[in-house]
Amino acid sequence: MWRSPVSIESADAETSEVVHKTLIIRKKWLELAVYFVLLIATALYANDALKLPSYSSSGIGASGFPLLVAMLIGVSLLFLIMVSFLSKANSESDSLVEVSRPAQVLLSMMVMVAVVLTLEWLGLIVGIALLAFLLMKLGGENRYSLLLTLPPLLALSIYAIFVLVLGVYFD
Incomplete structure (x- = not known):
């Protein structure tokens, strides 16, 4: 049986280091990354909704409601992205977020x-x-x-x- 030359004390120290590592990112950039991921997911959702049958004046059709939802979400996300880019840094938007x-x-x-x-x-x-x-x-x-x-x-x-x-x- 092979044994590591590392002692138990140092193994515990290494383990505790791994547990405490976190990714620290500015809140504004994390929000923008999430907005862009959601925008891509909304575009894929809208693309799938376009493949559904639609009806003219007789009703909404199978694609009507999903397209409406995708459009509203997309416009909202574009607005959030625009506001995030144009907003000036303040203490809250400049704060750091730990991802762990x-x-x-x-x-x-x-x-x-x-x-x-x-x-x-x-x-x-x-x-x-x-x-x-x-x-x-x-x-x-x-x-x-x-x-x-x-x-x-x-x-x-x-x-x-x-x-x-x-x-x-x-x-």
């Missing part, structure tokens, strides 16, 4: 799976509101004014878009 959150990502994935598995029991509005609340909390949001208002508004907005605008009813 595997536990946070794992917990977020577990929350998403749990909500999907219990969505039928929870109901659409409560499930979406709970998902948004938990993801915001795991993301580090601590302002209860946002935590208690945005998730229900998001859930009701999604419900209103599908039921009132598109006429899709949930049983």
Whole structure:
């Protein structure tokens, strides 16, 4: 059996160094990178939506809603990119972000799976509101004014878009 010449103490020291290494990046550049990745994903989504059949005056068609969503997301992302480039640096936008959150990502994935598995029991509005609340909390949001208002508004907005605008009813 081969043994490493490194002692246990130095092996522990090397291990602790690896655990504490993080990537530090300016918040503004991280945001821009995420915006561009989302813009590429939106373009791919729109490209797939264009392949779906569309109807003329008889209705929205299979490609109508996905194209509308892609267009709104794309315009919003372009606006965010433009604002990010044109905004002057302040203390918050010049701050640094440490990227080392595997536990946070794992917990977020577990929350998403749990909500999907219990969505039928929870109901659409409560499930979406709970998902948004938990993801915001795991993301580090601590302002209860946002935590208690945005998730229900998001859930009701999604419900209103599908039921009132598109006429899709949930049983």
